[in-house]
Amino acid sequence: MDEFQSGRSRIERKRQEEEQARRTSTHRRIEQQADERMRIDAPQQPNHRYVEDGPTLTSRPVQQNHRGSQKRTGTGTGGRLFTLVRKSAKQVGTIMAERTRSNRRKSRRSEEAVPDETRQGALKKQPVEKKKRRFKTKVFGLLLVLLIGFILFASQPFTFLLIGSDARPGESLRGSRSDSLSVMQFVPLSRTIQLTSIPRDTYTPISCEDGKKDKITHAFAFGGEECTQNAVSELLDVDIDSKIVISFDSFIGLIDQIGGIDLVSTGTFSEQDASGKANQYAFQKGKEYHMDGAMALAYSRHRKTDNDGARANRQSEVIQAVATHLLKPTGWTKISSAHAYMKEEMSLDISFRQMATAGLALALMSEREHLEIDVVSDRLNGIFYDFPDEKALTQLREKLQTTFYGVLAND
Incomplete structure (x- = not known):
């Protein structure tokens, strides 16, 4: 406690010295300014010069000696005005100093009245408050980046290819086939998504096989996602801007990493789990579910009671639910890790900025056309x-x- 009082005393003395130096500097500046005004504004008599004479400014006649040098004699008329200004400045300085001392006394009394435990608690809260301010700054910066990115990037239409692999849990993607193929076209200015599903057995030329015609699902086994992208682009005569490859494992891992998704079922059906056990999940049309990775996979891969088009539509619903979840305040901190996961596990080939703005565009889309x-x-x-x-x-x-x-042409 003695060390604390000693330290506070030293700090208090240092503050007093700094305050005294500041007041002295202020007084000198006021005096210099007053001198300058007197030299400019005071009425000057012919052949007279105003010079400092102690605390006053005196007007003295000028005489020439035999060498041309000047001799100053007599008295002036501006001393009283300068004295008045100087006294006023001193009074102002005295009042300011007294107010400063009074405020310090009040501050010391309030500090002495606060218990040590409360003071220590307030000191501990300061780092927490700084962290909160830094977090708010980062969030604001992220939102600003998303907004700018949305204006620069997501205002332009772009095409996204979804490749679903038939590799089962634990199996490698190499040599597997595409289980589902969907092309998503985003048109932000009309707030629409066009989803085109391609049957896996579609008979079409495969560019990486010298244009030989085969099932489009085999393109992934022949040359991976690049061969599949070229085959789809040639079939639909569209340029594909980006692609993503989804396996059972990566799909489950992504949904679990972000904490699950909320989705309203668009159909009534039951589906097996990833291991093949039948009727492990039941869905009712119009009911909302919070889905983990395994449940979302069962929802998106079902096609026994409908066709590939309905399946592709459910897959787009899941992707849109992922984007919506990441854009919630609770999901902002997971955007970066989700992007890193998709680049590593799903062959995502767009930057973090592009993914963030694409997700923002996806979440804001109001119409989906299949x-x-x-x-x-x-x-x-x-x-x-x-x-x-x-x-x-x-x-x-x-x-x-x-x-x-x-x-864009008609806009």
Whole structure:
């Protein structure tokens, strides 16, 4: 306690010395300014000069000696005014000093009245408050970056390819096939998403196999996501800006990492789990569920009671739910880790800024349009294929081009 009082005394003395030095400097500055005003404003008599004479400014006549030097004699008329200004400055300084001393006495009395425990508690709270301020600053900065990124990036339409691998938990992606293929086109100016699902058995040229026609699902086994992207781009005649490869393991891991998602079921059905056990999950249309990774996987991969189009639509619902969850205040801190996870485990090939703004655009989309490729199922050389209807495929390509580029052209 003695050391604390001694330290406080030293600090108090230092403050008093600094205050005294400040007042002295202020008084000198006021005096200099008053001198300058007197020299400029005071009426000057002919052949007289105003000079300092102790505390006053005196006007004295000027005489020349035999060498041309000046001799000063006589008295002036500006001394009284300067004295008055100087006294006023001293009075102001005295009043300010007294107020400062009074405030210090009040502060010391209030500190002595506060218990040591309370004072220590207040000191401990200061780092916490600084952390809160830093956190708020970071959040504000993140929102500003998202807003700027949304204006610069998400205001332009872009195309995203979703590749779902049929690799089961624990299996490698190499050599696996694409279990589902969907092309998502974002048109922010019209706040719409166009989702085009591609049947996995669609018969189409595979560029990495020298243009040989085969099931589009085999493109992933032949050349991975790059070969699949080229095959889809050629089939639909669209440029694909980005892609993501989703396996059972990576899908479950992403949903669990962000703490699950909230989603309203658009259908009534039951589905097996990732290990193949039947009827492990039951969904009712119109009911909201909080889904972990395994439950979200069961919801998005179901297709027994409907078709590939409905399955692709549910997958887009899950992706939109992920974006909505990350844009909530509780999910902001998970955006960076989710981006790193998707780059590492899902072959995501866009930057953090692009992912954040794409997620913002996805969460704000108010309309989702689902498109499908019309196919005719038949056998060729004993193998089952889905053959695209060429006329319907041409119309689909024109619609994608018109919607994707026509919005900007007509805006």
